Amino acid sequence: MPDSIAEVVEEPVGVDASTSLYQRILNDIRDRIVSGEWEPGYRIPFEHELTAEYDCSRMTVNKALSQLAKSGLIERRRRSGSFVRRPQSQAAVLEIHDIRIEVEALGLPYRYELMAQTKRRATTVDRERLGPGPSVAGQVLALQCLHYAGVRPFCVEDRLISLAAVPEAADQEFLKSAPGPWLIGQVPWSAAEHVIRAAAADSETAADLGLASGAPCLIIERRTWSAERPVTHVRFTYPANAHAVVARFTPSDS
Amino acid sequence: MPDSIAEVVEEPVGVDASTSLYQRILNDIRDRIVSGEWEPGYRIPFEHELTAEYDCSRMTVNKALSQLAKSGLIERRRRSGSFVRRPQSQAAVLEIHDIRIEVEALGLPYRYELMAQTKRRATTVDRERLGPGPSVAGQVLALQCLHYAGVRPFCVEDRLISLAAVPEAADQEFLKSAPGPWLIGQVPWSAAEHVIRAAAADSETAADLGLASGAPCLIIERRTWSAERPVTHVRFTYPANAHAVVARFTPSDS
DNA sequence: GTTCCTGATATGTATATACATAATCGCGGT
DNA sequence: ACCGCGATTATGTATATACATATCAGGAAC
Structure with a gap:
């Protein structure tokens, strides 16, 4: 256990290095929504907050949020932020x-x-x-x-x-x-x-x-x-x- | 008939100025696929070719193609290009x-x-x-x-x-x-x-x-x-x- | 001829930056 | 109290750039 492989990786645990960052952000948020932790109407952290949380650029966070918006899970409003949508009759x-x-x-x-x-x-x-x-x-x-x-x-x-x-x-x-x-x-x-x-x-x-x-x-x-x-x-x-x-x-x- | 409404619009025809560039690229390609003009297996122009055609950066083209790939209409292969997928049992x-x-x-x-x-x-x-x-x-x-x-x-x-x-x-x-x-x-x-x-x-x-x-x-x-x-x-x-x-x-x- | 390596190529992801746009807040004037 | 207007804020789009990665083609070495 105290050995070669362990030293290369320094991640906190449970983080899949194979998926990209924006995909990880997307999954994290999606999971919190489908699990009900963030209920419909909940305001998702602003892009600049997620930027700080994941220590990345706004573009990366934006990519994740834009996709969630496109797939209908969240709704984005300028100047107000992004919100969890109530399950639409969507699909x-x-x-x-x-x-x-x-x-x-x-x-x-x-x-x-x-x-x-x-x-x-x-x-x-x-x-x-x-x-x-x-x-x-x-x-x-x-x-x-x-x-x-x-x-x-x-x-x-x-x-x-x-x-x-x-x-x-x-x-x-x-x-x-x-x-x-x-x-x-x-x-x-x-x-x-x-x-x-x-x-x-x-x-x-x-x-x-x-x-x-x-x-x-x-x-x-x-x-x-x-x-x-x-x-x-x-x-x-x-x-x-x-x-x-x-x-x-x-x-x-x- | 020769009158008011007709004069307001001055677009070349069919081009919607309200949609963004990447959305237009996406729509153009999607239409050619669903219309059958580009059949399954067809190699879509490379990003750098579309970059030239639409006179924009690679990122913009990439955004459009990535979304098409995510929605399953096309398949992207490194070094080879992007190809129209045969209609999967997908959706x-x-x-x-x-x-x-x-x-x-x-x-x-x-x-x-x-x-x-x-x-x-x-x-x-x-x-x-x-x-x-x-x-x-x-x-x-x-x-x-x-x-x-x-x-x-x-x-x-x-x-x-x-x-x-x-x-x-x-x-x-x-x-x-x-x-x-x-x-x-x-x-x-x-x-x-x-x-x-x-x-x-x-x-x-x-x-x-x-x-x-x-x-x-x-x-x-x-x-x-x-x-x-x-x-x-x-x-x-x-x-x-x-x-x-x-x-x-x-x-x-x- | 086969194996291996190397370079070229197209895509994949991420960054910093810029400007546009929509919505809201608050200030000031009437 | 009301209206209007500019400032602020968050998102939307686009750019140039950078480096990673998968893959293929072609050539060198065996």
Whole structure:
């Protein structure tokens, strides 16, 4: 340990020398935003402050902030500074959407109900659901929930959480509030995959949603990773008339 | 007509003075790529060549090219130059997908069939379908097509083209090849909006697709704009089991 | 002929500097 | 109290410059 390699590097620890400085600044800020440490509306340090913090030129900081602005995470205002934006309907599909917000946007009262909660050792099927990545071995938490808009069921949520990635979830009771918003606050996710498809409701889902068996449904599945590691898989099933996914796109920003 | 408004503008034509130089370079290159003028594999001019062409510093050109690389449109290789990338499965939903390619990826022979083609003055409904924007007034072309995978119908296409935006479409016969690929080659699109939803097949669509009436379908609608101007609206209807939309996402690039 | 080295080249990152622009603050005048 | 105007401030864009790094081409050495 007291030796050759150690002496070359003098970094504080945990700093990846391979990534560029502006990329490191960008990642630092992005992580603080997606983790919720800096909430929407929070004023990000001024360029000249970050310049001092990272001991670099303003151009370097500017490059990082400009990219964050372009990707929609922050908003920059002259003379005022840069602010964390509230999650816009921006990229839509891509957004980790919050069903409560979705329901309330329709002007209906939101209610959440936990139907089942199971803790078990991950089966092969569970591992497939969570997707590729290391350390999926351990235990998982399986949840079935129902989201209501007014008195009517709005969507069924079927979720799997990797306790290897989120050990705190084992102690949580998801009786009052949905696991989605809690997870977002808990784990800074770094990648997500969405699959959107249509299907006929099976008899169980149909019963939960108050539909005829075989009624058309929209199914949105999402896998989430945090630093290459699978965190959760969730499947939302909506009655066909209740929901649509909207995505706006301009090739390379605009 | 020879009057007030016309006199205010004195630009050479089409050059927007409000956008910055690097943004203009970015747009120019992007347009040439999405229009197909520069095909995948094409070597984009070197930075020093663009520097000369736009009479600016290398940093400015570099900013434009770096962003295009980050958004995945081009690939940059040291010492070799920058190249147009082949459309990756990248942004998925957002991608203008080609059904022929989709079908052939399944290993099935592709066949296309034109069911109906109508030219008419744009109705109110047509204008709504095309979306907001100027000059939607004129004539439109309405098309109904069927795409086959092997012997079985794969999806129904219901398309509206604004002849104000694409006058050449009036003279086209879409008997042999689908309007989608042709349009992409014709009009450099600058923005697109997708709506994805599920629905029960109406009797007509069900008949076309060989389904029972009321069978669940996945519907993908897309509006496309070229420079703020509506170009086309298209609705693809797939049997529920035939298709899913996949989107991968990393907040602000990665 | 093969291996290795060297130089040329294009991109990648960072710096200091400059000026433009938008928004805000505060001062002074009416 | 209100209005207007200039000063201040943070961001937006562009420049010239510098050095790092990956990669390729061509030649030297074996």
